[in-house]
Amino acid sequence: MIKVDNLQKVYQTNGKSIVALENIDLEITQGEIFGIIGYSGAGKSTLIRCFNMLETPTSGNIIIDNQDITRLSTTQLREKRKEIGMIFQHFNLLSARTVRGNIAYPLEIAGMKKADINKRVDELIHLVGLTNQADSYPAQLSGGQKQRVGIARAIANNPKVLLCDEATSALDPKTTLSILELLKDINRRLGLTMVLITHEMEVIKNICDRVAVIDQGQIAELGTVLQLFSQPKTKIAHEFLKQVTHVEVPEEILANFASKDSATHKLLQLSFLGETTSNPVISDMIKTHDIDINILHGQINRIQDTPYGTLVMTVEGAPENISNALKYLKENNIRIEVLTNGL
Numbered sequence: 001m002i003k004v005d006n007l008q009k010v011y012q013t014n015g016k017s018i019v020a021l022e023n024i025d026l027e028i029t030q031g032e033i034f035g036i037i038g039y040s041g042a043g044k045s046t047l048i049r050c051f052n053m054l055e056t057p058t059s060g061n062i063i064i065d066n067q068d069i070t071r072l073s074t075t076q077l078r079e080k081r082k083e084i085g086m087i088f089q090h091f092n093l094l095s096a097r098t099v100r101g102n103i104a105y106p107l108e109i110a111g112m113k114k115a116d117i118n119k120r121v122d123e124l125i126h127l128v129g130l131t132n133q134a135d136s137y138p139a140q141l142s143g144g145q146k147q148r149v150g151i152a153r154a155i156a157n158n159p160k161v162l163l164c165d166e167a168t169s170a171l172d173p174k175t176t177l178s179i180l181e182l183l184k185d186i187n188r189r190l191g192l193t194m195v196l197i198t199h200e201m202e203v204i205k206n207i208c209d210r211v212a213v214i215d216q217g218q219i220a221e222l223g224t225v226l227q228l229f230s231q232p233k234t235k236i237a238h239e240f241l242k243q244v245t246h247v248e249v250p251e252e253i254l255a256n257f258a259s260k261d262s263a264t265h266k267l268l269q270l271s272f273l274g275e276t277t278s279n280p281v282i283s284d285m286i287k288t289h290d291i292d293i294n295i296l297h298g299q300i301n302r303i304q305d306t307p308y309g310t311l312v313m314t315v316e317g318a319p320e321n322i323s324n325a326l327k328y329l330k331e332n333n334i335r336i337e338v339l340t341n342g343l
């Protein structure tokens with residue numbers, strides 16, 4: 001659906017060149033939800049804005065549904081943009097128009113007949129769950145409701161791609177989840193390809209199929225969300241994962257551990273994904289490696305439809321036994337982070 005080929009974007013400001021994107025190669029398939037995560041200044045906004053030519057790439061190609069959008073004339077680009085909807089962090093609604101009026105706006109621009117507009121707007125208002133707010137103005141809506149209007153407006157003309165620019169960053173965690181649920185529902189119902197940028201792993205974890213981690217204008221890591229959780233390769237991917245997997249260990253426990261021999265005592269965080277969550281790996285490890293463990297914290301939740309478990313525990317034993325036990329865990333596809341008394 002979308003193919004990005006050797007994309008580069010260099011900004012020229014005050015005689016200086018700023019390389020915002022370099023060597024970006026990506027393929028996004030029809031119907032998937034593709035996330036791009038990165039810190040502030042990594043190049044996320046520039047990249048997503050290249051997908052509808054709000055930014056013009058310095059070099060490289062972006063092919064959307066078999067058309068290279070970097071080579072279109074102004075008229076062709078205007079037509080192509082109808083296939084590419086976009087939602088924004090700050091919603092960008094027209095304050096003088098009601099919910100109904102905001103959603104109708106792109107349909108009016110597209111030249112749709114009034115009766116058809118009314119019918120389509122009704123459908124969209126129902127789809128995004130705003131039936132009771134149809135005649136409200138943006139100022140009378142909550143952030144979540146405003147974003148629902150933004151979503152309805154963006155998909156009004158049945159685009160093939162929906163670009164989401166930090167769409168939940170201005171919302172509280174509960175509202176964020178409800179908006180992500182809505183996006184997922186629209187993706188499933190309409191098969192709409194979605195590209196979203198975010199600095200929050202929670203967003204990636206909740207709705208994305210695949211993810212690119214972007215760092216200083218380049219793709220640091222790319223794969224399925226499950227691959228990122230089970231086998232993060234880069235330091236930056238580890239850092240983003242910590243946003244959702246970090247367990248706050250009480251100071252006393254950390255201090256107590258710091259005074260012990262690091263060869264015989266470890267404080268570990270283990271991550272289990274998929275079927276490893278239902279295997280008795282820990283009891284097998286204890287039986288076969290002559291070590292003692294003490295479980296401090298455990299939780300399980302889901303990434304897409306796959307269970308994902310986290311366990312914080314202490315391990316005590318002879319250095320060789322600990323080392324073999326950790327090897328055993330790794331062989332069983334369990335990710336290990338040493339929280340203190342490092343290896």
Ligand SMILES: Nc1ncnc2c1ncn2[C@@H]1O[C@H](COP(=O)(O)OP(=O)(O)OP(=O)(O)O)[C@@H](O)[C@H]1O
Nearest residue numbers: 011013018020038039040041042043044045046047
């Ligand atoms: N119009 C511009 N002119 C000059 N430099 C720019 C412009 N827009 C972005 N940049 C620079 O390009 C780099 C990437 O910026 P970009 O906004 O794409 O990052 P980002 O990951 O979206 O960050 P944020 O989350 O803070 O928006 C930064 O160094 C930024 O300063």
